[in-house]
Amino acid sequence: MTNHLIIGMPKEQIPTPSLILDLDIFEANLYAMAKLFTGQVKLRPHIKTHKCPVIAHLQVKAGAIGITCAKLSEAEVMVGHGITDILIANQVAGYGKAERLGALATRVDVKVAVDNPANVDDLDRGARMFGAQIGVVIEVNVGNDRCGTRSMEQTLELAKHIATKKGLIFKGLMGYEGHCVFTADKKERTGECLSANKILVDSAQMLRDNGFKVEIVSAGGTGTYDMSGIYPGITEVEAGSYVFMDSCYSGILGNDVFRPSLRLLATVISKPQPGLALIDAGMKSLTFEFGKPQPLLQGATLTGLSEEHGRLELTPEADTLQVGDLVEIWPTHGCTTVNLHDRYCVVKENRLVAVWEIACRGMSQ
């Protein structure tokens, strides 16, 4: 299939619905975050947000020590595109997965989160099948109550278990303070985040006291980069959403440091009555778990999403919209929105300057 895109075309000629990435704003975000992590604490951005090898390489070139992935299949695609230092921040389990991870570890520096001894045994088997070594970090529950060890004792036992495995190298700890990245009040968010960081750093100290070398202590998202990123003992930060700044994160952080770079371009396909327009973007182009995304058009509100329709209710001032007119929508959640699309139309001064493949789209295995 042709994608109907020609470098140099005006933005207005890009077929809709399409994801539009403003190159200047994106680059400003990229360098603004990189600048904050030139000291002891390193940036290992989470690529689940953008799922794009081009962006991953730009992040590494800007100073990131590697990338964070959510899934093995994301890591496989990124390795296929030349990325060589990866933390898979989730547990990898299930038939055939340990073998795939072991095979990957023969070629690149890959690390994976663990929280379970049987899973550790399985990964060790996968690594030894290839004579490789997989790096492992223990995921510690820091209050998010999802995966992760539930106590210092569990963390210590698991570290001791890992130490017996020839196919694994114990690298350190990770903890994701997902329960506080969306806390709106900054003071409250800071308090929650510091408590979470403390659990993680205390666990690292406990392991060191027990003779373990703890190289990695990984934490932080875009909502907490400036807290976890300066907490003594944290070694790397996993923030990723800063490249796009969806409306959810912008609502929490403001746009002083990072600005919104991602838009969905849509077209009005029906104008059936006064005050109402339908656009060609619905639930298959936009996600809404953090609220319905809003058009960048004074007087227009997105009030409904069918699979392939968006319902725009219009005040009289916006009611001049016609069939064929373009509307830009600001995603509420970049990470899931991107997972619906195959490419970014990268735009500079309203012209298409590049097309970047979202090569990890759908890579949930």
Next chain:
Amino acid sequence: MTNHLIIGMPKEQIPTPSLILDLDIFEANLYAMAKLFTGQVKLRPHIKTHKCPVIAHLQVKAGAIGITCAKLSEAEVMVGHGITDILIANQVAGYGKAERLGALATRVDVKVAVDNPANVDDLDRGARMFGAQIGVVIEVNVGNDRCGTRSMEQTLELAKHIATKKGLIFKGLMGYEGHCVFTADKKERTGECLSANKILVDSAQMLRDNGFKVEIVSAGGTGTYDMSGIYPGITEVEAGSYVFMDSCYSGILGNDVFRPSLRLLATVISKPQPGLALIDAGMKSLTFEFGKPQPLLQGATLTGLSEEHGRLELTPEADTLQVGDLVEIWPTHGCTTVNLHDRYCVVKENRLVAVWEIACRGMSQ
């Protein structure tokens, strides 16, 4: 990328998360619906549900007169896979779209919904560029209040306008009773549906009274196939979800005629505390606009979805789940769930018998 699939492998070895299609149940659904449309009213199944050329061909082979698509790009992919009779049941508007539709019309019988005179002009231009003719059906609002003409007068005016266009052939009408397909009470649903059908059929009669040939009167979804499908004057029905029967439609229709054929296979990746398991499927593998999908496991409830995690809360009887165990999930909304995946793992007697590409995934343009 390899997809790690080998025909003949046991279902338990399919990498997760993966969409699993039970071939026997799927085929039973396919033929059960086909059998109902061997008379005057024809089936033109909506492929937005499955987005899969293999399934489209099986539907046509079973008796469907063609397919319904939501988007131009879906139609382009289906034409590329050999489908030759397509109704695009949405308006097609925006830069370059009329040309693409005109080009398609040189090769196959393609029809598109219209509800706006300026859009009609644009489509006519696209068709004449190639010396082609695009079929058009007027979308009539039958109570769904989305797209569609709002009155008999509008419908008549638009038909007259279409008649002046050499690049277009007026084919008839379509109306989608989307406002009643999910009405739980069958009697109430029937009443709403018949009112909607009446608007459409009366509009067709009005056009015939004004000298127009009305070949197509298209309506109906899986929630109303047995109402619209027998309403005098309706010529074709667009039902599509019957092939999978997600839990939403099963809740409305029961499973006497059609049975659930689609599952998401997932793996437990963490079992951090009693009563809780995390699976490797979240919002990037499952949709939840019709409610959180539920595991087919007594005592397990999916209570939360992160991007790549599903949170299973377990009663004591289900608390034997271990890391690495498989869990099958019944999607609540097949159409949007399928749009997250690249292929169906087609299973018969618990072995992989085929891999069907979801070639129209992401085809929202």
